Amino acid sequence: MAELKLVNVEKAYGEVKVLKDINLEIQTGELIVFVGPSGCGKSTLLRMIAGLERITGGDFSIDGVRMNDVPPAQRGIAMVFQSYALYPHMTVRDNMAFALKIAKKSAQEIAAAVDKAAKILQLTPYLDRLPKALSGGQRQRVAIGRAIVRDPKVYLFDEPLSNLDAALRVATRIEIAQLKEQMPNSTMIYVTHDQVEAMTLASRIVVLAGGGISQVGTPLELYERPENEFVAQFIGSPAMNLMPGEVVETGATTVVRLANGGMARSAVPTVAGDKGLKVNIGIRPEDLVTATGEAAFTGEVEITEALGEVTLLYFKRQGEAAQVVAKLPGIHAGLRHKTVSLSAEPAKVHLFAEGKSLLYR
Amino acid sequence: MEQFFGAATTIVIGVGGCLLYFFLTNMLLDRIFPASGPNISRNINRANAVRPWLFLFPALILLTLYLVYPLFWSIYLSVMDANGRAFVGMSNYAWMVNDPKFLESMRNNILWLIVVPALSTFFGLLAAALTDRIRWGNFAKAMIFMPMAISFVGASVIWKFVYDFRPEGQNQIGLLNAIVEAFGGAPETWLTHEIVNSFLLMVVLIWIQTGFAMVILSAALRGIPEETVEAAILDGASPLQVFFRIKVPQIWGTILVVWTTITITVLKVFDIVLTMTNGQWGTQVLGNYMYDWLVRGQDSGRASAIAIVIMLLVTPIMIWNIRNARKEMR
Numbered sequence: 001m002a003e004l005k006l007v008n009v010e011k012a013y014g015e016v017k018v019l020k021d022i023n024l025e026i027q028t029g030e031l032i033v034f035v036g037p038s039g040c041g042k043s044t045l046l047r048m049i050a051g052l053e054r055i056t057g058g059d060f061s062i063d064g065v066r067m068n069d070v071p072p073a074q075r076g077i078a079m080v081f082q083s084y085a086l087y088p089h090m091t092v093r094d095n096m097a098f099a100l101k102i103a104k105k106s107a108q109e110i111a112a113a114v115d116k117a118a119k120i121l122q123l124t125p126y127l128d129r130l131p132k133a134l135s136g137g138q139r140q141r142v143a144i145g146r147a148i149v150r151d152p153k154v155y156l157f158d159e160p161l162s163n164l165d166a167a168l169r170v171a172t173r174i175e176i177a178q179l180k181e182q183m184p185n186s187t188m189i190y191v192t193h194d195q196v197e198a199m200t201l202a203s204r205i206v207v208l209a210g211g212g213i214s215q216v217g218t219p220l221e222l223y224e225r226p227e228n229e230f231v232a233q234f235i236g237s238p239a240m241n242l243m244p245g246e247v248v249e250t251g252a253t254t255v256v257r258l259a260n261g262g263m264a265r266s267a268v269p270t271v272a273g274d275k276g277l278k279v280n281i282g283i284r285p286e287d288l289v290t291a292t293g294e295a296a297f298t299g300e301v302e303i304t305e306a307l308g309e310v311t312l313l314y315f316k317r318q319g320e321a322a323q324v325v326a327k328l329p330g331i332h333a334g335l336r337h338k339t340v341s342l343s344a345e346p347a348k349v350h351l352f353a354e355g356k357s358l359l360y361r
Numbered sequence: 362m363e364q365f366f367g368a369a370t371t372i373v374i375g376v377g378g379c380l381l382y383f384f385l386t387n388m389l390l391d392r393i394f395p396a397s398g399p400n401i402s403r404n405i406n407r408a409n410a411v412r413p414w415l416f417l418f419p420a421l422i423l424l425t426l427y428l429v430y431p432l433f434w435s436i437y438l439s440v441m442d443a444n445g446r447a448f449v450g451m452s453n454y455a456w457m458v459n460d461p462k463f464l465e466s467m468r469n470n471i472l473w474l475i476v477v478p479a480l481s482t483f484f485g486l487l488a489a490a491l492t493d494r495i496r497w498g499n500f501a502k503a504m505i506f507m508p509m510a511i512s513f514v515g516a517s518v519i520w521k522f523v524y525d526f527r528p529e530g531q532n533q534i535g536l537l538n539a540i541v542e543a544f545g546g547a548p549e550t551w552l553t554h555e556i557v558n559s560f561l562l563m564v565v566l567i568w569i570q571t572g573f574a575m576v577i578l579s580a581a582l583r584g585i586p587e588e589t590v591e592a593a594i595l596d597g598a599s600p601l602q603v604f605f606r607i608k609v610p611q612i613w614g615t616i617l618v619v620w621t622t623i624t625i626t627v628l629k630v631f632d633i634v635l636t637m638t639n640g641q642w643g644t645q646v647l648g649n650y651m652y653d654w655l656v657r658g659q660d661s662g663r664a665s666a667i668a669i670v671i672m673l674l675v676t677p678i679m680i681w682n683i684r685n686a687r688k689e690m691r
Contacts, residue, residue: 052591073597085588089610098606099596150596 002153009058036208078147266349282350295341438665485574517636
């Protein structure tokens with residue numbers, strides 16, 4: 001039962017504003033993921049919500065109560081750290097019980113809460129061990145257990161899987177998803193730089209870049225309808241291909257003549273005044289198909305990466321333009337050093353002018 | 362000036378000699394087991410097996426000469442008479458058990474042992490925790506650490522002035538009596554008051570050792586992962602609770618090492634007592650008592666017996682200290 005609201009929130013260190021104009025509403029029961037390149041301020045924003053960093057401007061409220069100056073422990077939040085941050089001198093049981101002991105809860109109450117959390121996280125056999133006797137995955141579960149025990153309104157996760165190896169990361173990611181299922185009313189905010197985590201866990205993703213919010217939306221909204229070139233290239237791997245060109249035909253279907261000589265049709269509508277507009281078209285590597293007629297791009301394949309289910313084609317760079325990458329289903333290892341023509345369905349062709357998508361005008 | 366040149370020459374010869382020794386022996390070793398030719402791998406293995414001993418050799422010799430040999434010589438002297446000529450069995454030890462001054466020294470040493478390490482560690486921890494949180498913390502740290510650079514004798518002289526006594530009516534040059542007078546009290550000859558004077562002497566050592574404790578504990582405090590502190594803050598712990606329930610337990614090993622290190626220093630305390638009271642007025646300690654019997658009493662037997670007692674007291678603490686320090690390193 002927690003609704004978070006950030007209005008014009010900003011963070012400044014002296015003169016330097018690292019975050020500004022953060023406006024965000026988070027509904028009860030959502031799992032919001034903050035993603036962005038390193039240094040975009042996503043962890044800082046999370047720590048401001050936690051109360052570990054001071055909010056230097058704007059208002060932050062939980063359930064309508066202004067939280068800017070409320071001490072961290074009284075905000076009704078719990079945080080899971082990247083480094084687990086377990087108390088090394090306490091057993092698993094004491095780690096989980098610490099917050100309740102500080103809050104002077106009765107011994108019975110504490111035992112019940114700890115046992116319940118341990119059961120959920122399958123930690124019961126390890127309750128009397130010290131953190132150093134646990135594996136990385138178990139430690140992270142204890143850190144999550146420490147949060148659950150407090151029964152907070154909001155869970156904050158700061159890159160919780162970054163210190164785990166690849167296999168464990170997938171397993172723990174699924175555990176977190178299941179945990180969220182079991183607690184439909186708890187609100188979670190999750191910081192990561194891993195877009196697979198973001199896409200799989202989030203009910204909505206907040207993309208942060210350059211000290212502000214670039215776009216907020218469900219994972220598929222961000223994938224299918226990115227608001228700007230940054231989000232378009234940040235979500236999806238390999239990144240979306242951007243190719244410069246000029247609008248030559250407007251209407252329900254826009255036709256663009258590309259600087260590389262190709263032609264592309266986009267389902268993004270344009271008005272008559274857009275004729276001659278300099279645009280970038282964006283096509284995801286997986287949306288490129290070998291062209292039968294009109295081609296958007298023709299080039300020589302420099303490197304192929306055959307992954308079995310798909311083959312990645314890296315084309316030779318043409319002049320100053322960025323390298324074009326295509327992802328074709330199946331095995332096409334024989335295409336190396338061949339010249340290939342590619343096109344895409346109009347519905348899959350994005351249009352950007354001055355960095356912004358023409359969809360959102 | 363002559364002394365200066367003498368000292369400089371000694372340093373140059375000493376350091377140069379060491380370097381020359383290491384360089385030449387190392388070269389010789391590589392000549393005997395060359396890292397080339399048909400037996401190259403065997404030669405390298407052998408050279409590597411010998412090399413540590415080669416480098417340890419001077420240190421081992423010096424330790425034997427200045428520690429092991431005197432130890433056995435002291436044991437020998439402790440069962441001999443005052444001049445070290447006739448065998449007297451355990452009579453030096455028997456004398457000790459009934460000697461009131463020795464018992465006083467033991468009692469005082471136990472007092473020192475309880476008070477000084479505890480207070481030095483406590484103040485050191487306090488200083489470490491507080492100086493980390495203020496802007497002029499580094500300056501404060503430098504000030505607190507400064508006494509470490511002063512010799513025990515120097516520190517004692519300073520504090521003798523602090524406790525200095527001038528009869529009533531005269532200007533007090535001692536800080537303590539000046540304060541007492543400022544509050545309307547009468548000046549005291551502090552160092553002659555039994556029990557109180559022992560504590561006044563302890564203050565000197567606490568003053569010196571607090572800096573040591575602070576530096577070590579400050580480094581340990583900085584080694585604590587910041588996240589555990591933040592997690593505790595989120596868990597609702599107050600600053601005091603964070604300190605005592607999260608920070609202190611995490612540096613407990615270091616606290617013990619500091620504590621025992623100071624304990625060993627305390628057991629050897631000598632200069633402070635010699636300089637300030639020379640063991641009068643009930644302030645005698647084992648170190649000074651040993652010196653007293655050796656120099657004033659001209660009795661190497663009794664002095665050696667006291668030395669052996671000090672050694673027996675220090676050894677278990679030292680073993681424990683080294684074990685703790687090793688555990689910390691792991």
